[in-house]
Amino acid sequence: MTAVELKTVKPTEAQKKAQRSRSIAIAVALGLFVILVYVISIVRLGPAALSGGGM
Amino acid sequence: MALVDETQLEDGRYRLSEATAGDFIQLLKPRVMSLVVFTGFVGLIAAPGVVNPFVAVTAILCIAVGAGASGALNMWYDADIDAVMTRTKTRPIPSGRVQPGEALVFGLVLSALSVMTLGVFVNWLAGALLAFTIFFYAVVYTMWLKRWTPQNIVIGGAAGAIPPVIGWAAATGAVSLESLVLFAIVFLWTPPHFWALALFKSGDYERAGIPMMPNVAGEASTRRQIFAYTLVVAAVGVLPWPLGYASPGYGLIAALLGLGFVWYAWKVLAMPDGDRDMKPAKALFGYSLLYLFAIFAAYLADSVLARIASAGGA
Structure with a gap:
């Protein structure tokens, strides 16, 4: 087996900080979107959305 | 033996982003x-x-x-x-x-x-x-x-x-005539708002090659057009009252706000040709923002009050 040589980019402190900031923002936005879809589904479809009673 | 030997890439093409969430x-x-x-x-x-x-x-x-x-x-x-x-x-x-x-x-x-x-x-x-x-x-x-x-x-x-x-x-x-009147207020408000900005930022637009009205038709023509559009938007702003969509109270507020808009536009119209400070244009730009916010706030308050009154009378 031959060793595979990977070339990488080492992030600077500023790049790491920016990436962290973007990751947190994406996590918050995704979390809020999931909550929004969940709540609005219940509102639009009623309790049947949870029990499957509407089927 | 290490399977992967890491080496550093110094090539600028592989630059990592420094954009924050704020950007x-x-x-x-x-x-x-x-x-x-x-x-x-x-x-x-x-x-x-x-x-x-x-x-x-x-x-x-x-x-x-x-x-x-x-x-x-x-x-x-x-x-x-x-x-x-x-x-x-x-x-x-x-x-x-x-x-x-x-x-x-x-x-x-x-x-x-x-x-x-x-x-x-x-x-x-x-x-x-x-x-x-x-x-x-x-x-x-x-x-x-x-x-x-x-x-x-x-x-x-x-x-x-x-x-x-x-x-x-x-x-x-659905879309109703009432909502189209709201559309018309914002639509007619846009030219005096942006042309006021274009007057005191005409150098910027010239450098960028954007054909804004002051750069193409000249400042005097732009000032006249601002005044004409302002007269129309001031009248259309009052329209929800005679059309029966809003109360006379809204009509009065809209008329006063419109008069203020016309007054600021008049100051721009009367601005001397060589005026480089363009204070009247800056004042009109600021007032136009206040006008749009205030007239929509008045419409909102009028609708809510009408709804409360009709609920109380029911």
Whole structure:
């Protein structure tokens, strides 16, 4: 087996900080979107959305 | 033996992004978004019937994100001219904090997400109107009109004027004459608002090669056109009262606000040709923002009071 040589980019402190900031923002936005879809589904479809009673 | 030997890439082509979440928020043009959200909210609340608060919040959120997405697409396309204008050169793309491709993908993803969410969870008329607004602002205005004709912001103003109609459609599933009057107020307000800015930023637009009215038709002609549009918007602002959509109280407030608008436009009309400070134009620009906010706030208050009065009388 031959060793595979990977070339990488080492992030600077500023790049790491920016990436962290973007990751947190994406996590918050995704979390809020999931909550929004969940709540609005219940509102639009009623309790049947949870029990499957509407089927 | 190590399977992977890591070495460093120093090639500038592989530069990692230094864009923060704040830079992406800036791409959404939050100040423009706040006005769009407010006018959309007024359309939604003034519409007849009762809207579920969760549906209302979803609709406003979608309008906000859709407006922000069109702002990001505008900044992606206009990065070259933003870089030469003092007002816009610190925006995320010209300053190098966000790469153009990042802004394009960001704008496209948010456009699709906001339209689909509004369509699926509120109604498809509102979703279609939001899609049309994004297309009109990003493609018709930004890519075509802006660099081609001095009527750019007159026609392009339609994009900024649709949000109250989207709000109305979100609440009722239809478009009414009343919502079109709200559209007309914003549509007719746009030329005096932007031309006031174009007067005292004409050097910026000249450098960028944008055919704004003062650069093409001259300052005197622009001042006359500002005054003419202001007379019309002041009259249309009062229109909801004689049409029976609002009370005489709203009519009085709208008339006073309109008189103020005309007075500021008159000061611009009377501005001497060689005036480089352009204080009247700056004052008109500031007042125009106050006017739009105040007239929509008055319309909102009037609708809410009418609803409370009719509920009390029932």
